[in-house]
Amino acid sequence: MADAEGPLTTETILDTAEQVLRRFGLSKATVVDVARALDVSHGTVYRYFPSKTALRAAVTQRWLHRVSAPLAEVKNTSGTAPEKLHLWLTTLMQIKRSKVLDDPELFHAYQSLFGESKAVLSEHVSELLDQLTVILEEGIQKGEIRQGDPTGLAEGIFYATSRFHHPINSQEWLSPTIDREFEQVWDLIVTGLKT
Amino acid sequence: MADAEGPLTTETILDTAEQVLRRFGLSKATVVDVARALDVSHGTVYRYFPSKTALRAAVTQRWLHRVSAPLAEVKNTSGTAPEKLHLWLTTLMQIKRSKVLDDPELFHAYQSLFGESKAVLSEHVSELLDQLTVILEEGIQKGEIRQGDPTGLAEGIFYATSRFHHPINSQEWLSPTIDREFEQVWDLIVTGLKT
Structure with missing residues (x-):
C-alpha cells in the first residue's frame, strides 16, 4: 500500500510501474495494473498520468x-x-x-x-x-x-x-x-x- | 515428387529445405519434414545430409x-x-x-x-x-x-x-x-x- 510506504508521488508510481514491467511484462504495464500494485484506485494514478501512454512514456523517459x-x-x-x-x-x-x-x-x-x-x-x-x-x-x-x-x-x-x-x-x-x-x-x- | 521434377540432387534438397523453412519455420526444417516435402524417404535425404544439423548448416552456408x-x-x-x-x-x-x-x-x-x-x-x-x-x-x-x-x-x-x-x-x-x-x-x- 502506498500509505504504508509514504505518500504517493510520481516517483513511487514510476518505481511501481517499473516493477510491474519487470515482473509481468509489457502487456501488464497499464494504469490499472500499477494502481492495483500500489493498492490505490486507478483514478488516483490517472491524476498523475492521464493515460497508459503517458505513464509508459514517463517510465521510458x-x-x-x-x-x-x-x-x-x-x-x-x-x-x-x-x-x-x-x-x-x-x-x-x-x-x-x-x-x-x-x-x-x-x-x-x-x-x-x-x-x-x-x-x-x-x-x-x-x-x-x-x-x-x-x-x-x-x-x-x-x-x-x-x-x-x-x-x-x-x-x-x-x-x-x-x-x-x-x-x-x-x-x-x-x-x-x-x-x-x-x-x-x-x-x-x-x-x-x-x- | 522428386522424380517428377528430375533427379534428387543436393541443390534440390536445399531448395526444398529453404521452402520448408520459409513456410513452416525453423522447428519444421528437419530431415523428416524435408523428405516429406520431396515425397522421398528420409533415408534418401540422410544419404545426402547425415543429420538435421548438417542439413541446416548446408542451407545456412x-x-x-x-x-x-x-x-x-x-x-x-x-x-x-x-x-x-x-x-x-x-x-x-x-x-x-x-x-x-x-x-x-x-x-x-x-x-x-x-x-x-x-x-x-x-x-x-x-x-x-x-x-x-x-x-x-x-x-x-x-x-x-x-x-x-x-x-x-x-x-x-x-x-x-x-x-x-x-x-x-x-x-x-x-x-x-x-x-x-x-x-x-x-x-x-x-x-x-x-x-
Missing part, C-alpha cells in the same frame, strides 16, 4: 535519463576532445552493459517498451548527439579535432559505434572480443578526427 | 554464400581502394536489404537458423573480413590507404558499419535517414583511412 545524465558530465572532465569522446563512448557502453547484465528481464521489458515510444526515444538520441556535438565543437575550436560539421561528425561517431551501445545488439556484448572490436572501431574514428 | 559471392568480385573492379571499399559496403548493404524486403519471412527464418550455426556464421564473417583485408592491403601498397595493420582496419570498418549490414538491425534499414547515416559513418572512416 526516466530509464533513458539514467543513461544520458552521467554522460552529460563527460564534457566537464579534463582532457582533450578525443579523450572525452573515448570516455563518453566507454561510459555509454558500460551503462548499457550493466543494465543488461544486472537485470536482463527489466532490460528486455524496456526494449519492447521503446518500440511504442518512438518520440521519447528519438528525443533521447538527439540529447546524446547534442552531447557529442558540444565535445566536438570545443575540440574543433581548440584544434584537437579536424575542421568539419560537428553535427555530422557526431552522427558518424554515434552510428559507427551502435554495435556497442544500441540495445538490439545486447547479445554481442557478451562476446569475449567485443572490447577489442570497439577499440578497432575507435582507432579508425580517432584517426579520422585528428587534424 | 548456401544463403551466406549468396551474400559473399558478389562481394568477392569487388576487388577486381577498377578504382582506388577507398572506392572499392565504398562499393563493397554499399553492395553488402544492398544485398541484405533486398533479402529482407523481397522475402521477409525467409529472412527472419534464416535469422533464427543463424543462432544455431555459430561456426558457419563465423566462417562467413572471416570470409568477408578477408575480402576487406585484400582491398586494404592493395590500397596500402599503392599508397591510397595509410600505413596500418590491414586486418585490424578491416575489422574496424566491418564493425563500424554493422548497423547497416548486421541482420539484427534490419528494422533500421527501413528508416528514411539510413543512407545519410551510412554516408556520415563512411565519411568518418574514409578520412581515417587516407594517407
Whole structure:
C-alpha cells in the first residue's frame, strides 16, 4: 500500500510501474495494473498520468535519463576532445552493459517498451548527439579535432559505434572480443578526427 | 515428387529445405519434414545430409554464400581502394536489404537458423573480413590507404558499419535517414583511412 510506504508521488508510481514491467511484462504495464500494485484506485494514478501512454512514456523517459545524465558530465572532465569522446563512448557502453547484465528481464521489458515510444526515444538520441556535438565543437575550436560539421561528425561517431551501445545488439556484448572490436572501431574514428 | 521434377540432387534438397523453412519455420526444417516435402524417404535425404544439423548448416552456408559471392568480385573492379571499399559496403548493404524486403519471412527464418550455426556464421564473417583485408592491403601498397595493420582496419570498418549490414538491425534499414547515416559513418572512416 502506498500509505504504508509514504505518500504517493510520481516517483513511487514510476518505481511501481517499473516493477510491474519487470515482473509481468509489457502487456501488464497499464494504469490499472500499477494502481492495483500500489493498492490505490486507478483514478488516483490517472491524476498523475492521464493515460497508459503517458505513464509508459514517463517510465521510458526516466530509464533513458539514467543513461544520458552521467554522460552529460563527460564534457566537464579534463582532457582533450578525443579523450572525452573515448570516455563518453566507454561510459555509454558500460551503462548499457550493466543494465543488461544486472537485470536482463527489466532490460528486455524496456526494449519492447521503446518500440511504442518512438518520440521519447528519438528525443533521447538527439540529447546524446547534442552531447557529442558540444565535445566536438570545443575540440574543433581548440584544434584537437579536424575542421568539419560537428553535427555530422557526431552522427558518424554515434552510428559507427551502435554495435556497442544500441540495445538490439545486447547479445554481442557478451562476446569475449567485443572490447577489442570497439577499440578497432575507435582507432579508425580517432584517426579520422585528428587534424 | 522428386522424380517428377528430375533427379534428387543436393541443390534440390536445399531448395526444398529453404521452402520448408520459409513456410513452416525453423522447428519444421528437419530431415523428416524435408523428405516429406520431396515425397522421398528420409533415408534418401540422410544419404545426402547425415543429420538435421548438417542439413541446416548446408542451407545456412548456401544463403551466406549468396551474400559473399558478389562481394568477392569487388576487388577486381577498377578504382582506388577507398572506392572499392565504398562499393563493397554499399553492395553488402544492398544485398541484405533486398533479402529482407523481397522475402521477409525467409529472412527472419534464416535469422533464427543463424543462432544455431555459430561456426558457419563465423566462417562467413572471416570470409568477408578477408575480402576487406585484400582491398586494404592493395590500397596500402599503392599508397591510397595509410600505413596500418590491414586486418585490424578491416575489422574496424566491418564493425563500424554493422548497423547497416548486421541482420539484427534490419528494422533500421527501413528508416528514411539510413543512407545519410551510412554516408556520415563512411565519411568518418574514409578520412581515417587516407594517407
